[in-house]
Amino acid sequence: MGIGVVIVAKKKVIFSFPPSLVEEPITYVLIKNYDLQVNILRATVRPRDRGRMVVELKGKKENLNKAFEYLEGAGIQVDALVQEMRHRPELCVSCTACVPMCPTGALSVNRETRELEFDHNKCIICEACIPSCSYRALESQF
Ligand code: SF4
Ligand code: SF4
Incomplete structure (x- = not known):
């Protein structure tokens, strides 16, 4: 069987x-x-x-x-849903202001490089992080 x-x-x-x-x-x-x-x-x-x-x-x-x-x-x-949240590394200064705003851990800081990392798989597109970024490095697109 x-x-x-x-x-x-x-x-x-x-x-x-x-x-x-x-x-x-x-x-x-x-x-x-x-x-x-x-x-x-x-x-x-x-x-x-x-x-x-x-x-x-x-x-x-x-x-x-x-x-x-x-x-x-x-x-x-x-x-x-083809496009979701987008992190634009070319605009990001890795200030980390967005990290505590994220409820799922999709935004984190790489301990070695000190750069921001964005994990698409953890993102629920709540957009809570967008207002925290003064550099417009986070955006949502549909
Ligand atoms: S708030 Fe903006 S500039 Fe700062 S780490 Fe997050 S995405 Fe990068
Ligand atoms: S949209 Fe929400 S879940 Fe996705 S990275 Fe921003 S705060 Fe985190």
């Missing part, structure tokens, strides 16, 4: 949906019907207005694919 391989995937995506779907329990459906972990990173959802959510989804790859089919069938546009 073969051993089934379960592929777990994690994706950051943007949901855009029309006013008619703003009150739909989208995240509930994703959790309940597709067994996904849903982490809402940012949301702009107002009644009678277009909604937008930046979401991190984690679950079995096949469930993720089925969930995307459900979302698109329901009229929700799903775009991969």
